[in-house]
Amino acid sequence: MKLWSGRFSKETDEAVNDFNSSIHFDSRMFSEDIKGSIAHASMLGAVGIIDTAEAEKIVACLEVLLEDIKAGTVQFSSSAEDIHMNVETLLTQRLGETGKRLHTARSRNDQVALDFRMYTKNSIISIRTDIARFVDVLADLAEEHLHTIMPGYTHLQRAQPITLGHHLCAWSCMLLRDISRLSDCLKRMDEMPLGSGALAGTTFPIDRDAVRKDLGFARLTQNSLDAVADRDFAVELLSCLSLHMAHLSRMSEEIILWTTAEFGFAELDDAYSTGSSIMPQKKNPDVAELVRGKTGRVYGDLTALLTVIKGLPLAYNKDLQEDKEALFDAVDTVKLCLSVMPNMIKTLTFKPAVMRDAASKGFLNATDLADYLVRKSMPFREAYTVSGKLVRLCIETGYTLETLPLEVYQLHCELFTKDVYEAISLETCVNERKSIGGPSPERVLEQIAYIRREKTLLENIY
Ligand code: ARG
Numbered sequence: 001m002k003l004w005s006g007r008f009s010k011e012t013d014e015a016v017n018d019f020n021s022s023i024h025f026d027s028r029m030f031s032e033d034i035k036g037s038i039a040h041a042s043m044l045g046a047v048g049i050i051d052t053a054e055a056e057k058i059v060a061c062l063e064v065l066l067e068d069i070k071a072g073t074v075q076f077s078s079s080a081e082d083i084h085m086n087v088e089t090l091l092t093q094r095l096g097e098t099g100k101r102l103h104t105a106r107s108r109n110d111q112v113a114l115d116f117r118m119y120t121k122n123s124i125i126s127i128r129t130d131i132a133r134f135v136d137v138l139a140d141l142a143e144e145h146l147h148t149i150m151p152g153y154t155h156l157q158r159a160q161p162i163t164l165g166h167h168l169c170a171w172s173c174m175l176l177r178d179i180s181r182l183s184d185c186l187k188r189m190d191e192m193p194l195g196s197g198a199l200a201g202t203t204f205p206i207d208r209d210a211v212r213k214d215l216g217f218a219r220l221t222q223n224s225l226d227a228v229a230d231r232d233f234a235v236e237l238l239s240c241l242s243l244h245m246a247h248l249s250r251m252s253e254e255i256i257l258w259t260t261a262e263f264g265f266a267e268l269d270d271a272y273s274t275g276s277s278i279m280p281q282k283k284n285p286d287v288a289e290l291v292r293g294k295t296g297r298v299y300g301d302l303t304a305l306l307t308v309i310k311g312l313p314l315a316y317n318k319d320l321q322e323d324k325e326a327l328f329d330a331v332d333t334v335k336l337c338l339s340v341m342p343n344m345i346k347t348l349t350f351k352p353a354v355m356r357d358a359a360s361k362g363f364l365n366a367t368d369l370a371d372y373l374v375r376k377s378m379p380f381r382e383a384y385t386v387s388g389k390l391v392r393l394c395i396e397t398g399y400t401l402e403t404l405p406l407e408v409y410q411l412h413c414e415l416f417t418k419d420v421y422e423a424i425s426l427e428t429c430v431n432e433r434k435s436i437g438g439p440s441p442e443r444v445l446e447q448i449a450y451i452r453r454e455k456t457l458l459e460n461i462y
Contacts, residue, residue, distance in 0.1 A: 189233035196224035269347035
């Protein structure tokens with residue numbers, strides 16, 4: 001029999017029962033639900049809304065129930081609809097009449113708002129830690145590659161020389177922002193909604209602040225109507241996760257490119273790549289491709305929830321039950337990606353010689369050639385033109401800027417002397433780019449220090 005069957009004269013249709021039931025996905029919030037109920041029951045006892053001895057019995061029984069569920073000895077029932085009613089039903093089965101007192105001064109509307117916030121909060125903290133571990137991997141790798149010269153690209157055309165260390169620091173900065181965004185989200189959402197009742201609070205003299213403290217929330221929600229209707233925190237987490245997936249996807253795309261025969265900058269470890277069922281020579285970057293692909297589903301989860309809430313009048317509507325699968329899927333997907341991506345990158349074999357060779361072709365030092373003339377007092381626009389003409393000459397004659405004879409240089413501009421070769425060597429191009437944030441090894445070392453410092457700061461907010 002349903003907990004709410006009192007005013008009904010018929011049983012719920014079987015199909016409606018299944019349609020309505022959320023236990024097959026919200027059972028994962030059993031721990032949040034029971035901890036919330038323990039805090040609620042303790043408060044009810046402490047302020048005298050229910051008898052202290054009965055409150056203690058409820059708490060003790062819920063504690064055992066929590067352990068039993070963890071041990072896998074408890075069966076949930078779809079006729080009890082959701083995790084909240086399953087827990088209450090199980091409690092009452094075990095405790096009899098006393099169990100029926102738990103739901104005093106509470107509604108499933110504020111209960112689900114609480115459970116879902118607790119779940120969201122735990123997910124933020126856990127994903128933030130995963131990303132921080134990823135940053136550790138990238139920072140260590142960057143330190144190993146301070147001097148590994150590679151081409152930097154714009155429009156996917158070779159542009160200027162950088163180092164692999166510099167590139168890996170760029171990835172780390174993207175991830176640092178993700179950690180920072182998650183921490184912002186955590187700060188804003190850290191409010192305890194229980195005590196909002198169905199929508200209009202309660203006539204019982206509850207102590208919301210005691211429950212808040214018990215459950216470790218920073219603040220109380222301030223309006224009961226808003227508290228039961230609000231899913232902004234879930235939308236915010238989904239937004240953070242979407243942007244994080246965009247970053248993982250961009251990294252994946254680069255790994256896919258780098259491991260092609262055409263680039264050849266890196267080779268995937270056998271343990272992090274897969275073969276083809278027909279082409280024996282193939283070594284495919286499936287992990288990176290799947291991360292790129294799964295990005296779409298996380299965006300879908302965000303779009304789903306935004307769409308669910310857009311037309312909802314205050315306060316609670318059953319539409320809100322659709323919030324959970326979207327968030328759970330995004331959390332699972334992100335955690336799954338973060339369980340493989342750091343090691344896939346850590347186990348890549350980079351090919352410094354190939355990267356350097358790529359950086360030495362394509363006139364990546366043409367800007368440096370112009371800068372050389374600027375240092376000899378030529379205005380940049382003019383120097384740019386001279387450098388451009390020399391690049392064209394090289395293309396026509398098969399020279400590189402490094403091999404073009406000094407006489408030819410001097411034919412184009414008398415400011416050239418033999419120090420030009422030193423000025424445009426790849427090492428000079430990289431080592432002299434000492435502007436803050438640039439690729440010179442000492443600047444990259446600073447970036448690595450910054451990344452490690454920021455990461456520690458951000459991951460420890462809360
Ligand atoms: N399973 C419901 C959900 O996820 C719990 C709240 C139900 N409240 C109600 N009044 N039907 O949203």
